[in-house]
Amino acid sequence: DQQVKQNSPSLSVQEGRISILNCDYTNSMFDYFLWYKKYPAEGPTFLISISSIKDKNEDGRFTVFLNKSAKHLSLHIVPSQPGDSAVYFCAASAHNDMRFGAGTRLTVKP
Amino acid sequence: ETGVTQSPTHLIKTRGQQVTLRCSSQSGHNTVSWYQQALGQGPQFIFQYYREEENGRGNFPPRFSGLQFPNYSSELNVNALELDDSALYLCASSRTRQGSTDTQYFGPGTRLTVL
Numbered sequence: 111d112q113q114v115k116q117n118s119p120s121l122s123v124q125e126g127r128i129s130i131l132n133c134d135y136t137n138s139m140f141d142y143f144l145w146y147k148k149y150p151a152e153g154p155t156f157l158i159s160i161s162s163i164k165d166k167n168e169d170g171r172f173t174v175f176l177n178k179s180a181k182h183l184s185l186h187i188v189p190s191q192p193g194d195s196a197v198y199f200c201a202a203s204a205h206n207d208m209r210f211g212a213g214t215r216l217t218v219k220p
Numbered sequence: 221e222t223g224v225t226q227s228p229t230h231l232i233k234t235r236g237q238q239v240t241l242r243c244s245s246q247s248g249h250n251t252v253s254w255y256q257q258a259l260g261q262g263p264q265f266i267f268q269y270y271r272e273e274e275n276g277r278g279n280f281p282p283r284f285s286g287l288q289f290p291n292y293s294s295e296l297n298v299n300a301l302e303l304d305d306s307a308l309y310l311c312a313s314s315r316t317r318q319g320s321t322d323t324q325y326f327g328p329g330t331r332l333t334v335l
């Protein structure tokens with residue numbers, strides 16, 4: 111059962127523009143949400159997280175928004191840089207059970 | 221650099237065989253989680269260990285088992301390998317028992333191919 115979905119397998123944006131990656135979830139028990147970035151031949155790297163008691167968390171160029179009523183979260187990267195090109199996974203957790211989406215491949219063109 | 225290492229990098233086995241994958245966590249990290257990532261999918265949670273005891277399990281059959289050792293190393297064992305077990309296996313370590321809300325540091329993974 112896919113409790114966490116990333117419906118866009120890929121996204122291409124121009125350098126300097128905003129990248130918006132989306133994620134939907136179905137389990138209302140999830141109380142913590144994370145974004146990971148993955149480069150080829152490396153494990154996922156933690157990027158940013160948000161607790162269910164918040165609706166926004168910002169860290170430099172990265173902002174995560176959480177809409178609990180819609181069971182939707184998004185990651186905004188602004189401005190996008192070529193080094194941001196990677197696969198981005200969203201993840202949601204409840205009681206030490208973490209579920210990942212299938213990932214979105216972001217390509218930032220110079 | 222995360223400090224989490226996994227061995228081997230690649231492995232080829234045949235159906236019915238058994239395999240042991242190894243992970244070395246960051247020093248001081250008492251929690252280790254194992255994930256299976258099939259091609260084109262996100263990582264799927266297999267189980268988590270905290271101080272050498274299982275602390276949560278995903279929807280994987282009992283032929284997937286694990287061990288965690290006091291020296292921050294751990295193992296994932298898979299018995300009676302099936303073709304669908306072919307995947308990238310990732311381990312991730314974190315400091316606290318609440319491994320899913322604490323920052324997890326992933327290793328580079330072991331690519332298992334079952335023929």
